[in-house]
Amino acid sequence: MRNLLRLCPLLLAAALLFGAEPAFAGKRVALVLANSAYQHAPSLANPVNDGSVMAKTLKEAGFDVVESRHDLSALDTRRVLRDFADATRDADIAVVYYAGHGIEVEGSNYLIPVDAKLERDTDVYDEALSLDRVLVAVEPAKQLRLVILDACRDNPFGKTMKRTIATRGIGRGLAQVEPTSPNTLIAYSAKAGFTAQDGDGANSPFTMALSKHLTTPGLDVRRAFGFVRDDVLKSTGNKQEPFVYGSLGGEDVPLVPVKVVAAAPTAPVVNPQADIRRDYELSLQVGNRAAWEAFLAQHPDGFYANLAKLQLEKIGAEQAHAAATEKAKQAEAERDRLAALGAQKEAQAKAAADAKAAEQAQLAAQKAKEQAQQQAAAAEQQRVNLAAAAPSTAPSSTASPTGTNVASLTPAATPADLTRSVQTELGRVGCFSGQADGNWNTSSQRSLSQFNRYAGTKLDVKVASTDALDTVKAKQSRVCPLVCEHGFKADGDNCTKIVCREGYAVNDDNECEKQRAAKPAKPATAKRDDSDERPARQRRQAGAAAGGYGAAAGIAAAAGAGRRSGGGQVFCNSGGCRPVSRGCHLEYRGGGGPGNDANAEVCY
16 A cells, blocks of 8 residues: 555656657547436436436547447356456556446445336345446456446435344445455445535536546546546536545556657656645545555655644544444443343443443534544635645645644634525535524524435434535435415415405414404493492492302392392392392491391482
């Protein structure tokens, strides 16, 4: 792996001196597979078109063998791969390009033929072809083995496929791979765990970029995929990022050699910083720990060394977070197992404490990972800006040989930028209606919680993370439903006022309801008995006193109250009840009880 960054100036000078062609100019063979007409899933529009473009590109590039096939069954695909393996036995460069559906099951990748049904998750072993089978077909090539997969689409069988084991994982997109054979590269149209776009035209953005850069004469294949990545990110609004897995040596490996005309030897212009930058970009393309360690072994000091150390710290933080997450899962499973078995309280308490500690460690690792990712992203953005501003000069003035931090970088401002990006994406999918101000407040957390609810994700709502940004970016349409105020209804992405016809009004359920006619008011009466002239306090006391004599007194008081206008009040005491004499009325005197009448008959 340390040969990844080793330069070969002497070999290049010899080539110029003797007019020889560069390395890797031997026999080149290619196989193009494209599946569109799926029999048990919706057809795909672009793969056959993409296969035609790639076959034409490779033929025009002078490949010795270009075999192009489309819409193959599983059996036919196996036969084609077997025949192609025979053609690669005496080849220096072997390329396989595949466009169609792919699927990841339990960390392994499979290409799906057009006749696959995939009714169960285990059917992939019988009806699909593993990526390892494709790698076997290119294995005999001597100098470069290249597999290109434009297959990172949504899995059409995921919703209907039965799980024979509930814990068997079926991933989104394709899984990350690490080729075990030397001089092997595997290129994805979108990085592991993400899906690719088909584009608006007849060809996918990934294939269009491939046809533009991959066969550029003399261009190293790793640089070519770097240009492909830039084009796809630009054409998809940074929603799709192609990725390359594997490693090569230090020499340039172009798919199409350049014939060099003999020329007089001249002193080469040495630009050490340009060479270091090139080596850094190659390591960035590979992106694993071994590549960065090889870079630092070759260039231990300076500006780019500090950037490489930040990249290593990011990888270490990501690995630590993955380990902490796995440990937390195991601790939680052990706690639940002991609880289900009814173990002793001491054992359950210890398991619960271990699970809590593992959860806290996972949260700490998550924060450390996000911080490392933000710092690495800020450093890389600063490097890109410096290169764009002055591509011919080296940023040596910003190097700090003794530390891993670069003085000119300002990663402290990055969290706010990340927050604004997450808020903007949440607004795009209909989950955030505020201003993208970079302040991750309660409203922003509630918006991400709504996204989790409707998207079925479990993102941490406490912080605006790069994981959240990537997950929200992957959604191409509205996720959260449109919520309108009372009196308005959703109309696409806007709220419109509800208009009811005449005689109808909007009710509490936001529906038009017929209005009831108002009842006419009763006319006021001119009569009023003497009791209404008494103060309200006396009327309340009279009623209370009437209740002090039991049911009879209550009935009499009620009867008297009902005939006030006719003067027919009733006087009750312990001796019984009788009508109040004409020209008299009752007055409340207080008291009440045996031998003490509460009411007195007053006559004039």
